[in-house]
Amino acid sequence: MAGSPETQTRSLPSVWTSGDANANIQEALEALESYKKKDPSKVVVRFKAVGNAPIMKQNLYKITASNRFQAVIQFLRKELGWKAGDPLFTYINLAFAPAPDDTVSNLFKSFSTEGHLIVNYSTTAAWG
Amino acid sequence: MTMATYRGSPSAFSTPASTTLFRRLTWEGTVPLEIRVDSKELPANSDRGLETYYIQAPRVSYLPLIVPELKRFLMDVVFDEAAARIMKEEEWWFESEEGSLLKWHWPIGLIYDNHTVSASIRASSSLAQTPTPLRLILHLASPPTEKLLLAPSAEACKQAFMGQMKEADFLRWGNTKRMTGLRKAEQDGLWEGIKEHNFDEYWRVASKITPTTTPLRSQSPPPSAAMHTRPPSADPQGATPDRDGAYNVRSVPVRIYLPDGPVLQDLVPPLLDNGSALTLQQFLSQHLPRLFPPSASEPPFRDLAYALIQGVVTPPEAEMAWLGACMSGADGWVNVCIGVLRDNAHR
Structure with a gap:
């Protein structure tokens, strides 16, 4: 999970008393802002066709980690030349379909294999 | 397995009886919702003044599952026949009073808790207040399909x-x-x-x-490190009784929800390297060190925030494995919503 780089050097609040509640809230809000910063790094996604789905000539792509999985699905549809309404089912590790609002970063941290996030795609429901 | 364990052991919280109790408490949890049709979209001849519906919804349920009940109410009481005839519930969608879209695929309890912690970063909110209904606006047309991600x-x-x-x-x-x-x-x-x-x-x-909570510590009350030293991978043929145990999982399914986002997810092994069980405090210190400073390894903690799980401000010493077995939602996930502390009440 996104530990921010400056966490090692930050100093703890020098005094913790019930009187400085406002300072604590301010510090908490600043911390939240730092956790909100989008991860600009990229991760490698490997697309693998399942069943009758067409194979991609290039199947390794670097995708920005802060993207949502929905963006990966849209990217894949475009690469495959899929029209709106053409069925496409996507899975991680031949096992499950992630929630479309989950981020690539979260999925990569939990499910990457040898440095790749493996996304399987199919024209029919497979492991739904 | 036995009531004797339940009565006799100080670690009663890892016995099946208490596991069932906490699972039932989690399951039976409900949240108050106040659902109002957007006044600008209310069809002509609607019975105004009645367009608000109150429901005590199960935490483990989902918005699409309460739509039929809501529709019945609106058809029977609010809309006239002409409006009811042309009503398309496929076009319905929900928004919070503050204007954030409510996702179809989030459990209702998570929507409620996420709203609670998001309110914690705005002034004049306090957990200590009596629970108020979460106010939702029901829109009857033009769903922002791109953002809702899922068909309703x-x-x-x-x-x-x-x-x-x-x-x-x-x-x-x-x-x-x-x-x-x-x-x-x-x-x-x-x-x-x-x-x-x-x-x-x-x-x-x-x-x-779902993992079981037996039998790791049922025999030995103090959470001694020695009990946990065997790594899960060393499980001989996976045939031991605790093969399905909460402390033997590779990772506890956990997501952290910060006020107004983002959502964080990572591997959460239930045991630390020294074999002791990972606590909520340690987990939060690892991932949100600026809100839960790691310097404090035991109470009193100097946290700037609190963790809300299933509507409960959760004790920092709760073990992640136990939370995964007893406090996860129906989808198997432990949703940890982080709110900002505004007073001393929860420290």
């Missing part, structure tokens, strides 16, 4: 739910054999249990995939 149907919601169950299964065991090993009727039973808010129907199947 119970079927789409069920598919998303099954996906979450499998993702949780994969996190715990590195495969989804437990989920895929269920018969179709059993998988459907999980969803029926949620739809009917029926604890027994859901848990008859869910107990086959």
Whole structure:
């Protein structure tokens, strides 16, 4: 999970008393802002066709980690030349379909294999 | 397994009796919702003044599952016949009073808790207040499909739910054999249990995939490191009684929800390197060190924030493995919502 780089050097609040509640809230809000910063790094996604789905000539792509999985699905549809309404089912590790609002970063941290996030795609429901 | 364990052991919280109790408490949890039709979209001749519907909704349920009840009310009481005839519930969608979209595939309890912690970063909010209904606006047309991500149907919601169950299964065991090993009727039973808010129907199947809380510490009250030194991978043929134990999973399915986002997810092994159980405080210090400073390894903690799980401000010493077995939602996930402390009440 996104530990921010400056966490090692930050100093703890020098005094913790019930009187400085406002300072604590301010510090908490600043911390939240730092956790909100989008991860600009990229991760490698490997697309693998399942069943009758067409194979991609290039199947390794670097995708920005802060993207949502929905963006990966849209990217894949475009690469495959899929029209709106053409069925496409996507899975991680031949096992499950992630929630479309989950981020690539979260999925990569939990499910990457040898440095790749493996996304399987199919024209029919497979492991739904 | 026995009542004797329950009565005799100080670590009663790891016995099946208390596990069942906490699972039932989690399951029976409900939240108050106040749903108002957007006044600008209310059809002509509607009975104004009645367009607000109140419901105590199960935490484990989903918005698409309360739409039928809501629709019945609106058709019977608010809309006139002409309006009712042309009403398309496929176009309905929900928004919070502050204008954030409510996702079809989030459990209602998560929507409620996420709203609570998001309010914690705005002035004049306090957890200590009496619970107030979460105010939702129901829109009757033009759903922002791109942002809602899912079709507003119970079927789409069920598919998303099954996906979450499998993702949780994969996190715990590195495969989804437990989920895929269920018969179709059993998988459907999980969803029926949620739809009917029926604890027994859901848990008859869910107990086959949710980790157990026996028997790691039932014999030995103090959480001694020695009890946990055997790494899960060293499990001989996977045939020991605690093969399905909460402390033997590869990772506990956990997501952290910060006020107004983002959502964080990572591997959460239930045990530390020294074999002791990972606590909520340690977990939060690892991932949110600026809110939960790691310097304090035991109380008093100097946290700037608190963790809300299933509506409960959760004690920092709670073990992640236990939370995964007893406080996860029906989809198998422990949703940890982080709110900002505004007073000393929860420290």
